[in-house]
Amino acid sequence: xxxxxxxxxxxxxxxxxxxxxxxxxxxxxxxxxxxxxxxxxxxxxxxxxxxxxxxxxxxxxxxxxxxxxxxxxxxxxxxxxxxxxxxxxxxxxxxxxxxxxxxxxxxxxxxxxxxxxxxxxxxxxxxxxxxxxxxxxxxxxxxxxxxxxxxxxxxxxxxxxxxxxxxxxxxxxxxxxxxxxxxxxxxxxxxxxxxxxxxxxxxxxxxxxxxxxxxxxxxxxxxxxxxxxxxxxxxxxxxxxxxxxxxxxxxxxxxxxxxxxxxxxxxxxxxxxxxxxxxxxxxxxxxxxxxxxxxxxxxxxxxxxxxxxxxxxxxxxxxxxxxxxxxxxxxxxxxxxxxxxxxxxxxxxxxxxxxxxxxxxxxxxxxxxxxxxxxxxxxxxxxxxxxxxxxxxxxxxxxxxxxxxxxxxxxxxxxxxxxxxxxxxxxxxxxxxxxxxxxxxxxxxxxxxxxxxxxxxxxxxxxxxxxxxxxxxxxxxxxxxxxxxxxxxxxxxxxxxxxxxxxxxxxxxxxxxxxxxxxxxxxxxxxxxxxxxxxxxxxxxxxxxxxxxxxxxxxxxxxxxxxxxxxxxxxxxxxxxxxxxxxxxxxxxxxxxxxxxxxxxxxxxxxxxxxxxxxxxxxxxxxxxxxxxxxxxxxxxxxxxxxxxxxxxxxxxxxxxxx
Numbered sequence: 329x330x331x332x333x334x335x336x337x338x339x340x341x342x343x344x345x346x347x348x349x350x351x352x353x354x355x356x357x358x359x360x361x362x363x364x365x366x367x368x369x370x371x372x373x374x375x376x377x378x379x380x381x382x383x384x385x386x387x388x389x390x391x392x393x394x395x396x397x398x399x400x401x402x403x404x405x406x407x408x409x410x411x412x413x414x415x416x417x418x419x420x421x422x423x424x425x426x427x428x429x430x431x432x433x434x435x436x437x438x439x440x441x442x443x444x445x446x447x448x449x450x451x452x453x454x455x456x457x458x459x460x461x462x463x464x465x466x467x468x469x470x471x472x473x474x475x476x477x478x479x480x481x482x483x484x485x486x487x488x489x490x491x492x493x494x495x496x497x498x499x500x501x502x503x504x505x506x507x508x509x510x511x512x513x514x515x516x517x518x519x520x521x522x523x524x525x526x527x528x529x530x531x532x533x534x535x536x537x538x539x540x541x542x543x544x545x546x547x548x549x550x551x552x553x554x555x556x557x558x559x560x561x562x563x564x565x566x567x568x569x570x571x572x573x574x575x576x577x578x579x580x581x582x583x584x585x586x587x588x589x590x591x592x593x594x595x596x597x598x599x600x601x602x603x604x605x606x607x608x609x610x611x612x613x614x615x616x617x618x619x620x621x622x623x624x625x626x627x628x629x630x631x632x633x634x635x636x637x638x639x640x641x642x643x644x645x646x647x648x649x650x651x652x653x654x655x656x657x658x659x660x661x662x663x664x665x666x667x668x669x670x671x672x673x674x675x676x677x678x679x680x681x682x683x684x685x686x687x688x689x690x691x692x693x694x695x696x697x698x699x700x701x702x703x704x705x706x707x708x709x710x711x712x713x714x715x716x717x718x719x720x721x722x723x724x725x726x727x728x729x730x731x732x733x734x735x736x737x738x739x740x741x742x743x744x745x746x747x748x749x750x751x752x753x754x755x756x757x758x759x760x761x762x763x764x765x766x767x768x769x770x771x772x773x774x775x776x777x778x779x780x781x782x783x784x785x786x787x788x789x790x791x792x793x794x795x796x797x798x799x800x801x802x803x804x805x806x807x808x809x810x811x812x813x814x815x816x817x818x819x820x821x822x823x824x825x826x827x828x829x830x831x832x833x834x835x836x837x838x839x840x841x842x843x844x845x846x847x848x849x850x851x852x853x854x855x856x857x858x859x860x861x862x863x864x865x866x867x868x869x870x871x872x873x874x875x876x877x878x879x880x881x882x883x884x885x886x887x888x889x890x891x892x893x894x895x896x897x898x899x900x901x902x903x904x905x906x907x908x909x910x911x912x913x914x915x916x917x918x919x920x921x922x923x924x925x926x927x928x929x930x931x932x933x934x935x936x937x938x939x940x941x942x943x944x945x946x947x948x949x950x951x952x953x954x955x956x957x958x959x960x961x962x963x964x965x966x967x968x969x970x971x972x973x974x975x976x977x978x979x980x981x982x983x984x985x986x987x
Contacts (some may be wrong), residue, residue, distance in 0.1 A: 339438045346373035347413045352453040356493040357401045359738035364390040364786035384437040403463050406450040411442040420810045420960025423850040481727045489705050491515040503738050505748035510691045515566045523562045528555040552583050571836020594629050627670020632662045632770040664690040673761040680752040680849040701730050737765040752850040760787045762977050794852040799824040804911045806964040810956040811839050813941045821895040827858035840872040912968025
C-alpha cells in the first residue's frame with residue numbers, strides 16, 4: 329500500500345488542498361442523524377479548465393444542521409464535491425484501532441467533509457446489469473422491511489439479511505457487545521449455511537419424487553452444486569463482505585471434503601480455507617475479524633471433545649426426538665463455551681473488554697436466531713416476489729420473535745458486571761494464555777503438567793513486572809494522547825503514582841471509552857491516583873473514568889491546589905489555564921488557552937512545543953514543534969537529567985507517516 333500511496337495521479341498528491349472532484353457513488357450511503365457518508369469512485373479532479381482522472385476512492389461526509397432525508401443519494405449517481413481534501417486519519421495512539429489502515433485496505437485514501445450546498449448531483453452512471461439487478465432487489469427488500477417492522481427490528485433484520493449495519497443504534501450495539509453476541513450481526517457461515525440448507529431441502533423435496541432421477545444420477549452432489557448458485561447470489565446480495573467471502577469459501581470446501589471421502593478432516597478444511605483467503609489477500613492475517621473467525625472454529629474443533637462429559641454426548645446415539653433435541657442443545661452449549669474460551673485472550677487483547685455472560689446468552693440467542701428469526705427472514709425474502717402476503721406474515725412473525733430477543737438482550741446487558749473492562753494482554757501474554765488452555769485440556773499428561781506450571785509462573789512474572797517496574801522507576805513520563813481537538817494527558821510520576829488530565833474534547837466520538845480506557849488498560853493501569861479535569865464544566869463527561877478507574881483524588885480546574893509535590897515532582901498552579909510540572913533540572917508547562925497559545929510560547933521560548941491537535945502556526949523559532957494531529961500520541965520522558973520526546977508516528981522525508 330505504501331507504493332500505491334505515491335503512484336502518479338494518485339489522490340494523495342492533492343491532500344490539504346481545496347479541490348473540485350467528480351465521482352460516482354459505489355456503495356449504499358450510510359445515513360446518520362445529521363450526516364451522510366458516501367464512497368465515490370472513478371474520480372476526476374478539476375485542474376485548470378479540465379477534469380483529469382485520479383487513482384483511489386474518496387470518502388465524503390455530508391453534514392447538515394437538520395436531519396438528512398434517507399434516499400437522497402443512491403448507487404450510480406455522479407456527484408461533484410467541493411471541499412478540502414484530507415488524508416483519512418483516526419486517533420493515533422498505541423494499540424488504538426487503525427482507522428486509516430482500515431479505509432486504505434478498501435482502497436479509500438482521501439476524505440472530504442462538506443455541506444449539502446457544496447455537493448451537486450451531475451447525473452447517473454450506467455451500471456452493469458448485474459449491479460442494477462442486485463441493487464433493485466436490495467431496494468425492494470429495504471422497502472419491505474420498512475413497511476412491516478419497527479425501526480429497531482428493521483435495523484437488525486437489515487444486518488442479518490443484507491449485511492447493512494448502518495441503521496443499528498449505538499445503544500443496540502452496546503447491548504450486543506455487553507452480552508457477547510455481536511458476532512450474530514455479521515453475515516457468516518450461519519447465514520449462508522441456512523440459505524443453502526433451505527434451497528437444498530426444497531430442491532431435494534421436488535427431485536426425490538422422481539424414481540428415474542434417484543436411480544440415474546448422484547442426486548445429492550448435483551443438488552449441492554445447484555444450491556451453491558443461489559447461495560452465491562445471496563452472498564453477492566449482502567455485498568460480499570470479507571466475513572461473507574470466508575464463509576462462502578469454507579462452504580465450498582466443506583462439501584468438497586465431504587464428497588471426496590475426507591469428511592472427518594476438519595483441520596484440513598480449516599487450514600485450506602485460511603490458506604486460500606491469505607493467498608487471495610495476505611493482509612487479512614492482521615485483520616481481527618479473520619483471526620476471530622478461525623480461532624473460534626479451531627477452538628470448537630479442538631476444545632469441544634475435551635470439555636467435561638463431551639465424549640459421552642458425542643457418542644450418544646439418539647433413539648427418539650427428545651434425545652436428539654437433548655444432544656443438539658447440549659452440543660450447541662459446548663460449541664458456545666469452546667468458542668468463547670478460545671477467543672477470550674484475543675478479546676482481551678483487542679478490546680480490553682469481555683462479556684461475563686456471553687456463553688449463557690449465546691445458548692439462548694444462537695438457537696433463536698438460527699432456528700426461528702433468520703429462517704423466517706430468509707423465507708420472507710424468498711417469497712417476497714411470488715407470494716407477498718405470505719412474505720409479510722413470515723417477516724412479522726420473525727419480527728415478533730426478534731423484538732422479544734432484543735428485549736431479553738437489553739435486560740441481560742444491564743445486569744451488574746455483565747461486561748468487564750480488563751487489562752489488555754500483550755502478544756506474549758496472549759501466547760501464554762493459550763498455552764494455559766492447551767495444558768488444562770491435557771492436564772493428565774505429565775509433560776503438560778510441567779508446561780502448565782512453567783507457563784503459570786512465567787505469566788505471573790509478566791503480570792507483576794509492570795507494577796514493580798513503575799514502582800522502582802525514577803523517570804517522569806508524560807503521554808499526550810491524540811484525541812483530536814482536546815486534551816488528554818497521562819502522567820506517570822516516579823515510583824508508581826499517576827495522574828490523568830482531561831480537557832474538553834470537541835468530538836462526538838466516545839473518547840473516554842474508546843481511546844483513554846483502552847490506552848490505560850494496555851499500560852496495565854487499572855486505577856488512577858489523581859484525575860484532573862481542566863474543562864470549564866468541571867467533571868462533565870468524566871463519569872466513565874471515575875466509575876471504572878476510581879481516582880483517589882479528583883480536582884477540577886477551579887479547586888487545584890496552588891502547590892503540590894508528588895514523588896519528587898513539583899506541581900504549581902498559576903491559573904486554571906496554566907500548570908507547571910518541575911522535576912529536577914526540567915520543567916513542563918501545560919497551557920490551555922488556544923487563542924493565546926502562540927503569544928505565550930513566544931514569551932517563554934521553550935526547547936520543545938507540543939500541540940494537542942493541529943499545529944496553529946508554522947515554527948520559525950529555535951524550538952522543535954510536535955503535534956498530536958501529525959505525530960499521534962507524544963511521550964515525554966525525563967529522569968531529571970536528560971529529556972527525550974518520542975512521537976508515536978514518525979514523519980519521513982517524503983511526508984509519509986510510519987509507526
